[in-house]
Amino acid sequence: MAGALNGQRIAIIATNGVEQAELEQPRQAVDRAGARSTLVSLSTDAIQAMNSDIDKGDTFTPDAAIGDVSADDYDALILPGGTINADQLRQSGDVVAFVQAIFAAGKPVGAICHAPWTLVEADLVRGRTLTSYPSLRTDIRNAGGTAVDEEVVVDRGLVTSRNPNDLDAFCAKIVEEFGEGAHPVHDEGATAQA
Numbered sequence: 039m040a041g042a043l044n045g046q047r048i049a050i051i052a053t054n055g056v057e058q059a060e061l062e063q064p065r066q067a068v069d070r071a072g073a074r075s076t077l078v079s080l081s082t083d084a085i086q087a088m089n090s091d092i093d094k095g096d097t098f099t100p101d102a103a104i105g106d107v108s109a110d111d112y113d114a115l116i117l118p119g120g121t122i123n124a125d126q127l128r129q130s131g132d133v134v135a136f137v138q139a140i141f142a143a144g145k146p147v148g149a150i151c152h153a154p155w156t157l158v159e160a161d162l163v164r165g166r167t168l169t170s171y172p173s174l175r176t177d178i179r180n181a182g183g184t185a186v187d188e189e190v191v192v193d194r195g196l197v198t199s200r201n202p203n204d205l206d207a208f209c210a211k212i213v214e215e216f217g218e219g220a221h222p223v224h225d226e227g228a229t230a231q232a
Contacts, residue, residue: 055122119151
């Protein structure tokens with residue numbers, strides 16, 4: 039897969055509480071494939087990663103703050119999980135707007151574990167099939183999506199997986215989908231008004 043993503047710019051959005059493996063392994067996968075990844079957070083203050091939401095992992099210094107970046111600057115997006123991480127990100131208007139802009143442009147997205155919470159908040163799961171950590175599946179259904187229990191699911195450029203055990207499949211699939219580039223944008227909400 040080396041070179042599959044040559045020259046692509048990939049945003050990774052995370053904050054305190056991010057699941058360390060879900061941050062590191064996808065980043066390594068896209069970087070090895072030739073992409074240039076940027077860790078974006080709520081600020082440029084160091085973030086504390088976690089292992090299994092309980093044990094402190096390493097700290098990471100973001101490359102940029104969400105308020106200083108534009109979706110136009112990136113070819114794809116990775117949203118790692120971690121309960122605290124996802125809960126904080128979905129409360130950020132800047133994060134929600136960034137994710138909505140990525141989807142509006144048809145750019146591919148990888149979201150694992152608790153990360154689909156941000157997609158639910160951004161009203162981006164309606165009409166899509168995806169997987170997630172089990173506790174999010176009711177939220178996905180309530181937001182108009184179809185939740186399934188599978189290792190990796192792809193729906194129009196959106197790649198989702200359930201948890202760190204799925205990382206091998208998730209990483210391989212995001213490299214493949216990101217390599218395909220932008221997908222046609224379908225506006226499921228656009229219907230003729232009588």
